Amino acid sequence: MTAAVLFENVSRHFGPVKAVDAVDLEVAAGEFFAMLGPSGSGKTTCLRLMAGFEQPTHGHIEIFGETAEGVPPYRRSVNTVFQDYALFPHLSILDNVAYGLMVKGVGKEERRKAAEDALAMVKLPGYGTRKPGQLSGGQRQRVALARALVNKPKVLLLDEPLGALDLKLREQMQEELKSLQKSLGITFVFVTHDQGEALSMADRIAVFNDGRIQQLGTPEDIYKRPQTRFVADFVGSSNVLSSATCAKLGIPSAAASLRPEAITIGTSWAEQLSLPGKVTARSFLGAVNRVSVDCNGEKIIVTSPAAMPVPDIGADVQLAFSRNDLHLMEEA
Amino acid sequence: MRSDRSTSAPLGLKIAAIGGLAFLHIPILLIFLYAFTTEEKSYQFPPPGLTLQWFAVTWNRPDVWEALTLSVKVATIATAIALVLGTFCAAAVSQTRFFGRETISLLVILPIALPGIITGIALRSAFSMADIPFSFWTIVLGHATFCIVVVYNNAVARFRRVSGSLIEASMDLGADGFQTFRHVILPNIGTALLAGGMLAFALSFDEVIVTTFTGGQQSTLPIWMLEELIRPRQRPVTNVVAMVVMLVTFLPILAAYYLTRDGDQIAGAGK
Amino acid sequence: MSALATEATILPNRPGLTGRISDFLWKHPYVLLAVLLGPPVLWLGIIYLGSLFALLLQSFFSIDDFSGLINYEFTLATYKQLLSDANFDIIVRTVLMAATVTLFSALIAFPIAYYAARYAKGKWKAVFYLGVMLPLWSSYLVKIYAWKLILAKEGILTWAFTKLNLLWLLDGWLALPIIGGNSLSVSYTGTFLVFVYVWMPFMILPIQAALERVPGNLIEASSDLGGTPQQTFRHVLFPLALPGIVAGSIFTFSLTLGDYIIPQIVGSSRLFIGQAVYAQQGTAGNIPLAAAFTVVPIVIMGLYLWMAKRMGAFDAL
Numbered sequence: 077m078t079a080a081v082l083f084e085n086v087s088r089h090f091g092p093v094k095a096v097d098a099v100d101l102e103v104a105a106g107e108f109f110a111m112l113g114p115s116g117s118g119k120t121t122c123l124r125l126m127a128g129f130e131q132p133t134h135g136h137i138e139i140f141g142e143t144a145e146g147v148p149p150y151r152r153s154v155n156t157v158f159q160d161y162a163l164f165p166h167l168s169i170l171d172n173v174a175y176g177l178m179v180k181g182v183g184k185e186e187r188r189k190a191a192e193d194a195l196a197m198v199k200l201p202g203y204g205t206r207k208p209g210q211l212s213g214g215q216r217q218r219v220a221l222a223r224a225l226v227n228k229p230k231v232l233l234l235d236e237p238l239g240a241l242d243l244k245l246r247e248q249m250q251e252e253l254k255s256l257q258k259s260l261g262i263t264f265v266f267v268t269h270d271q272g273e274a275l276s277m278a279d280r281i282a283v284f285n286d287g288r289i290q291q292l293g294t295p296e297d298i299y300k301r302p303q304t305r306f307v308a309d310f311v312g313s314s315n316v317l318s319s320a321t322c323a324k325l326g327i328p329s330a331a332a333s334l335r336p337e338a339i340t341i342g343t344s345w346a347e348q349l350s351l352p353g354k355v356t357a358r359s360f361l362g363a364v365n366r367v368s369v370d371c372n373g374e375k376i377i378v379t380s381p382a383a384m385p386v387p388d389i390g391a392d393v394q395l396a397f398s399r400n401d402l403h404l405m406e407e408a
Numbered sequence: 409m410r411s412d413r414s415t416s417a418p419l420g421l422k423i424a425a426i427g428g429l430a431f432l433h434i435p436i437l438l439i440f441l442y443a444f445t446t447e448e449k450s451y452q453f454p455p456p457g458l459t460l461q462w463f464a465v466t467w468n469r470p471d472v473w474e475a476l477t478l479s480v481k482v483a484t485i486a487t488a489i490a491l492v493l494g495t496f497c498a499a500a501v502s503q504t505r506f507f508g509r510e511t512i513s514l515l516v517i518l519p520i521a522l523p524g525i526i527t528g529i530a531l532r533s534a535f536s537m538a539d540i541p542f543s544f545w546t547i548v549l550g551h552a553t554f555c556i557v558v559v560y561n562n563a564v565a566r567f568r569r570v571s572g573s574l575i576e577a578s579m580d581l582g583a584d585g586f587q588t589f590r591h592v593i594l595p596n597i598g599t600a601l602l603a604g605g606m607l608a609f610a611l612s613f614d615e616v617i618v619t620t621f622t623g624g625q626q627s628t629l630p631i632w633m634l635e636e637l638i639r640p641r642q643r644p645v646t647n648v649v650a651m652v653v654m655l656v657t658f659l660p661i662l663a664a665y666y667l668t669r670d671g672d673q674i675a676g677a678g679k
Numbered sequence: 680m681s682a683l684a685t686e687a688t689i690l691p692n693r694p695g696l697t698g699r700i701s702d703f704l705w706k707h708p709y710v711l712l713a714v715l716l717g718p719p720v721l722w723l724g725i726i727y728l729g730s731l732f733a734l735l736l737q738s739f740f741s742i743d744d745f746s747g748l749i750n751y752e753f754t755l756a757t758y759k760q761l762l763s764d765a766n767f768d769i770i771v772r773t774v775l776m777a778a779t780v781t782l783f784s785a786l787i788a789f790p791i792a793y794y795a796a797r798y799a800k801g802k803w804k805a806v807f808y809l810g811v812m813l814p815l816w817s818s819y820l821v822k823i824y825a826w827k828l829i830l831a832k833e834g835i836l837t838w839a840f841t842k843l844n845l846l847w848l849l850d851g852w853l854a855l856p857i858i859g860g861n862s863l864s865v866s867y868t869g870t871f872l873v874f875v876y877v878w879m880p881f882m883i884l885p886i887q888a889a890l891e892r893v894p895g896n897l898i899e900a901s902s903d904l905g906g907t908p909q910q911t912f913r914h915v916l917f918p919l920a921l922p923g924i925v926a927g928s929i930f931t932f933s934l935t936l937g938d939y940i941i942p943q944i945v946g947s948s949r950l951f952i953g954q955a956v957y958a959q960q961g962t963a964g965n966i967p968l969a970a971a972f973t974v975v976p977i978v979i980m981g982l983y984l985w986m987a988k989r990m991g992a993f994d995a996l
Binding site: 439454492493499518525537610640654657658665 | 833879937
């Protein structure tokens with residue numbers, strides 16, 4: 077099956093800045109794909125390369141098997157939900173949604189009906205006569221979604237779609253987007269800097285840093301088995317053990333990641349690994365306690381269920397964890 | 409939060425501010441009064457009597473009509489040229505980034521930043537060096553040059569408010585460059601262009617310094633006024649013309665104000 | 680929507696000429712830039728800058744005293760002539776006038792701008808805005824004409840002074856040397872009043888813009904810290920408004936430097952730079968000297984702009 081989006085060794089340079097640097101990427105058809113990374117990591121430029129707002133400096137891009145370089149945005153069956161929504165302020169909501177059909181020459185009655193259907197799909201029926209300025213942020217976001225989906229795009233691009241919404245609305249929209257994507261079967265590619273959003277929504281995640289993909293995999297892969305220190309730091313907050321600590325555990329490796337919730341304090345079973353250390357800080361976070369332990373100069377964070385007793389600051393403790401939870405990384 | 413203190417101004421400031429505004433407006437009100445005076449020979453105040461007869465006299469003066477038509481023609485064509493050039497320039501400067509943008513802005517502003525006499529005499533000596541006879545078109549050429557900046561300023565200010573992603577959104581939804589211009593760019597900058605055009609018209613309609621250098625035998629309304637000011641022939645007719653000129657320039661200015669004000673609201677609502 | 684359900688992911692080229700042009704311009708954004716920038720840059724570059732350079736060039740030529748023809752050889756003789764006593768007087772007179780006009784414009788404009796920026800709300804804000812914009816944009820000549828009406832011996836000013844029994848004051852003023860004269864309309868005082876009237880609105884707008892950018896809580900902070908209104912004004916408001924005043928002064932100074940119509944209609948027979956330029960190029964036919972005279976405001980304004988830029992005045996424009 078052809079990939080929805082294919083990047084082969086794609087770079088986009090702005091003068092001396094390598095915004096995207098030799099990226100290889102394959103988004104499968106019907107997939108919910110997330111590009112995760114801090115600002116300036118190249119994820120948004122990748123999205124703009126897919127939309128056609130940017131052209132690659134080197135490399136090759138295909139959308140459903142067709143070459144996309146040199147094809148303007150208006151000839152791609154790809155639509156975008158913009159971060160600031162970019163609704164046309166001078167047009168009514170209905171005309172905003174019908175815009176794509178209008179410029180393609182669809183008849184007035186037909187496009188009105190299609191736009192109304194699309195508005196109903198995003199749960200805004202009857203809002204057509206209003207102007208964008210009269211809607212709330214969440215409503216504008218839905219209009220932007222309807223405006224893109226009414227064109228039946230092959231790929232829908234979402235640029236930080238939930239960034240401007242408050243927490244509660246964001247969680248609600250996450251679920252709606254996910255179910256919308258399932259029911260429509262359209263390939264969604266979305267950009268976010270929020271790892272929680274990426275983990276909960278995406279089928280697969282590409283983690284970006286400095287214009288390169290650090291790791292590409294399922295949310296579980298990314299979360300449990302970070303391959304680089306950057307991914308371990310950025311996605312959640314894994315402990316990264318140095319090569320010296322690894323050596324002490326009898327494992328030859330440049331570095332290894334260890335999730336805080338995989339560690340227990342105190343008793344270790346025979347088959348478990350253990351490290352001695354001293355408690356330096358502790359805080360109560362509701363469901364869990366968060367304990368900082370100094371192991372020979374290396375700070376290790378442990379989260380333990382709130383029901384478990386917590387040692388006092390300054391106490392000497394043993395940290396125990398399974399070998400399977402320790403993930404070796406190629407680089408320090 | 410504003411404190412109550414800041415909502416009422418000190419008395420001295422109030423008097424100075426209102427006095428300053430009065431200083432700006434009393435001379436203009438006088439123009440309206442003098443248009444009705446019965447006094448023919450001097451600028452006597454208070455007017456000995458009021459009459460409407462000078463409106464009829466002015467109405468029947470062919471030289472006033474000729475000057476008025478010429479001014480309107482020049483202003484119309486100069487405004488049209490300025491609209492095209494100013495909008496093009498504003499679009500290039502605000503929608504793309506290129507080397508030397510600041511230089512372009514400076515170049516556009518220069519014709520009104522430098523005293524009018526410099527623009528005038530420079531054009532005049534260039535025309536005579538190039539053996540171009542002074543005509544209607546040399547006046548238009550001069551006027552269009554300094555009108556560009558007015559359109560440019562209005563258009564740049566609006567372009568800045570039309571977020572760049574609107575154009576990308578339009579392209580993304582399948583509109584090519586021309587469709588995007590027609591359906592997105594034009595509706596969003598239309599009122600700003602209209603306002604810029606109005607102000608350019610007012611500027612050209614009123615211009616006298618550059619015109620004295622670039623015009624030949626033709627006299628625009630301001631040139632006609634200037635001759636009357638230096639060598640008064642029929643003061644009452646001048647009084648009436650002055651009032652009419654005032655009104656003709658007021659209307660586009662008021663229209664420009666309301667156009668850009670509404671535009672701000674539209675742009676503000678889109679945020 | 681079925682009509683739209685195209686199978687192709689990449690749509691075909693748009694048919695027709697506009698589609699092809701659109702594609703071409705999208706692929707070559709620099710062509711689009713050239714199309715947009717070309718006409719205005721050619722117009723201003725050739726017509727305007729070309730004329731300006733041609734004019735400046737002429738200031739390095741001289742005029743043959745006998746034939747009255749221009750001698751096309753590089754010389755600084757014209758500049759020497761420019762600095763002769765009589766011509767230098769004209770320059771000094773104009774600069775002094777421009778400086779005085781600027782100072783008084785700022786004094787009158789400040790309260791208006793301050794009130795409009797900090798106290799006028801809602802409808803009054805619009806009244807103040809239009810109250811400044813209308814005089815600013817309305818006809819320059821008609822405004823001068825209005826002052827001819829006001830300053831005339833039989834006009835409203837004399838009438839007002841008579842009614843107030845203050846005619847002695849007006850006569851006393853006119854009896855003063857230099858600034859006085861036979862009547863206000865042929866004195867420097869008259870010229871000065873018209874200059875201030877005509878250019879002052881250009882001072883109000885930048886000051887207002889600068890003051891509007893001063894956050895209200897800054898002034899409250901100053902009062903909270905025990906500042907009297909005078910101290911708040913001197914240490915907080917005035918320094919923040921200064922770039923606006925400098926920006927406004929660019930207009931009032933430059934416009935006064937180059938004007939030749941106001942002193943011609945209201946004023947004494949002593950010339951200003953603008954009048955000298957006009958006379959040299961017209962009746963005297965001495966284009967090189969006229970060109971040299973125009974260099975003076977250009978140089979002065981160049982220096983002025985350079986200093987203004989260093990004071991951050993351009994942010995207030």
